Amino acid sequence: MLAKVIDEGEPLEYLLDRKVLDELPPNDRSLARAITSTTLRRRFQIEKILSGYMQKPLGRRGGPAMHLLRLAVAQILFLDVADHAAVSTTMEIAKSDHKAKHFSKLINGVLRTIGREKEDILAALDPIDILPEWLCKTWVKAYGKKTVADMAAALCHEPYLDIATKSDAEKWAKELDGIALPTGSVRLKLRGAVPNLSGFEDGEWWVQDTAASLAPSLLGDVNGKTVADLCAAPGGKTAYLASRGARVTAVDSSTPRLEKLTENLKRLNLKAECVTSDVMTWEPEQLFDAILLDAPCSATGIARKHPDIFSLKDAQQIPQMASLQRKILKASIAFLKPGGTLVFCTCSLQPEEGEAVLDFIEAENLPLKLNPIQANEVGGITQLIQENGTIRTLPHHLDHTDSVLSGIDGFFMARFQHVNNKNSC
Secondary structure, three states: OHHHHHHHOOOHHHHHHOOOOOOOOHHHHHHHHHHHHHHHHOHHHHHHHHHOOOOOOOHHHHOOHHHHHHHHHHHHHHOOOOHHHHHHHHHHHHHHOOOHHHHHHHHHHHHHHHHHOHHHHHHOOOHHHHOOHHHHHHHHHHHOHHHHHHHHHHHOOOOEEEEEEOOOHHHHHHHOOOEEOOOOOEEEEOOOOHHHOOOOOOOOEEEOOHHHHHHHHOOOOOOOOEEEEEOOOOOHHHHHHHHOOOEEEEEEOOHHHHHHHHHHHHHHOOOOEEEEOOOOOOOOOOOEEEEEEEOOOOOHHHOOOOOOHHHHOOOOHHHHHHHHHHHHHHHHHOOEEEEEEEEEEEOOOOHHHOOHHHHHHHHOOOOEEEOOOOHHHHOOOHHHEOOOOOEEEOOOOOOOOOHHHOOOOOEEEEEEEEOOOHHHO
């Protein structure tokens, strides 16, 4: 799995969807997933550590040797795996590979030395080293080094599990041994298989980060209103809107992802019209009271739950994604009734994919007027609201004494009203 992500650019989620671990017993399946995700989360930190024990990376000449080193170091330093077990299993695999076996002595020596010096290595760790260099530079420029250090520290931790409920969040917090967040979500420590948790099969709740659940809530009272959820999959926002009485049209270009959305709605006993279409070529039969546009982006804001993002994304992708977002935004305005509300959001921490959209709207004279978001709309958490009334959530926000229960996905959100006077924005 690690090789597929790093060498071939395949998202870990897609690999798991293909059930690549299903032949393993449940405990081994969980361990394999934990080792892989931890290695991806700490990849750049691990590589920095290894550079102190190796003259240079092994590259292709070592076959899977470098991947084996990464996986073993993740186990020795960051997982509850005995050092000798991590070393012995790594050596067993290395010796069975025709390329890696030539480096087995090097692998053994490096891992045993790291094991002996484990405490000193852990004491000297800098959380900011988990970030790829390009990402660290852009974040420091946007937020400052102190804030980025706080962000990186939050991203080091395994993710929590947020759920959105149809009703009575306090009840489900108690039932599932979680905490009710001021935003209306329930937060749990991620444990076990989600479908086995109480209330899942009965359709009482769905998995959705509290940041993502804020976006549809910004449309206000949607009961009886027509709402287009654009780029809708996997469907958490559609479920939120439908559960609040909206007549939702969920649009996404991916048929498999829309099928998943439909399955989720069926489990939740909720209804929405699902349309497979590219937003830029879609021709709806009606105008909508409101539009929620969760635009495609680099997804750097959800790296805590998807640590492969650190390996899959690069600086060149950001302007490409920003350009696509602007095209979709311009197209979506045509679907909105005059006076209607549009919420634009991205799960990115890159300003080009967030705050810069305001400059684009002004430069293009688009008929959208910023409708500032108030603190009482986000559970009174003023930390999330910027001076102009947009939302910027950062990974270390929503701090809690238990690090597993701290944090939030990184999002940008802005709410607009469709106006006739193009100069009003």
